Amino acid sequence: MPAPVSQAVNDTLAMVSDQLILVTVLLYLAAMICFALELAFGRVRTAEPARTRELVGAGGPALPAEDPAEDPGEGTAGTVRTPQPAGWAVRAGIAGVVIAWIAWAGNLAGILTRGIAVDRWPWANMYEFVVAICFAAVTAFLALLIRQPIRYLGAFVTVTAALGLGFAVLFLHVQAGPVMPALHSYWIAIHVTAAIVASGLFIVAGVCAILYLIRQDGRPSVLPARETLERVAHRAIVISFPIWTFAVIAGALWADRAWGRYWGWDPKEVWAFVTWVVYAAYLHARATAGWRGKAAMIISLVAFGCLLFNLVGVNIFFSGLHSYADVPK
Secondary structure (H helix, E strand, O other): OOOOOOOOOOHHHHHHHHHHHHHHHHHHHHHHHHHHHHHHHOOOOEOOOOOEEOOOOOOOOOEEOOOOOOOOOOOOOOOOOOOOOOHHHHHHHHHHHHHHHHHHHHHHHHHHHHHHHHOOOOOOOHHHHHHHHHHHHHHHHHHHHHHOOOHHHHHHHHHHHHHHHHHHHHHHOOOOOOOOHHHOOOHHHHHHHHHHHHHHHHHHHHHHHHHHHHOOOOOOEOOOOHHHHHHHHHHHHHHHHHHHHHHHHHHHHHHHHHHOOOOOOOHHHHHHHHHHHHHHHHHHHHHHOOOOOHHHHHHHHHHHHHHHHHHHHHHHHOOOOOHHHOOOO
16 A cells, blocks of 8 residues: 655644543533434424314314323313423524534534645545534534424434534544545545535435334324435435435546546445445435335335445455555554
8 A cells, every 4th residue: 555645734723622522422412312312302392193073062073182281271172272382492402503504514614624634625524524524413403403404313423423423533533644545636625625524414314314214103192294304315315325426426536546547346336336226216216206205215214324434344344445444453
């Protein structure tokens, strides 16, 4: 393997980056707690589909059944009053959004200081890559939150980011340093950045798919209806799939410049392509065969599993041209 390209490292900035990532882990956990409080106490428990009930002895039309969590309270006879969420829990959710934005800024600052410390794009090894993917996942959630009411995903996305960063710090961390010649290229800004952005969106879709399988329609739940979760997951995949496609193509172009061939069946290349095929199968089945619901979500979860194995497992269990990921042994 070629020797790393010699370059100076700003140890002070590298240490600042490491400290920022540690602080970010704590902030993501704090945001998760706030989101979880709102999810548990600030959302009205609903059951879909609504049952029907008859007005006994009234001879009137069938009306929606009362949800077990609903308290009719005082009011007109036969009227079901929807309980109002606890105000403090809603404020906790808002606080979760604020803390998530602060954590997002800390995550970004950790990435930037790492990059400045080594004077290169800061995703040349597994530690830097996982840190960037966690940032991308939270970015995707916060960006979608601006347009869609998906605050219920906050607890799950932030705990995923916290666990991802914690895993990177504990098991993947390497000292900031030089990179292999193949990585000293502008292609890292094109290929790897696209893979990071797509992965962040895929993580949001994966969280929705997992919650979809957990959610049981017809029972009271703090989670939204399955249809809502499936819709958010589908939109995230529709956005991320072309970005992942571009990342695979850009990787082939970079491989031609670095190694003189577009495709060589390296384990990383194979699993990137497998991930693309399974996500393509999900989109194809949904668009042409009209697959909806559980079957479609299971396919998306299989694709998500392939993505995770490609991002982490390949670098740990296989050796190849991508073994420069510097996973500590």
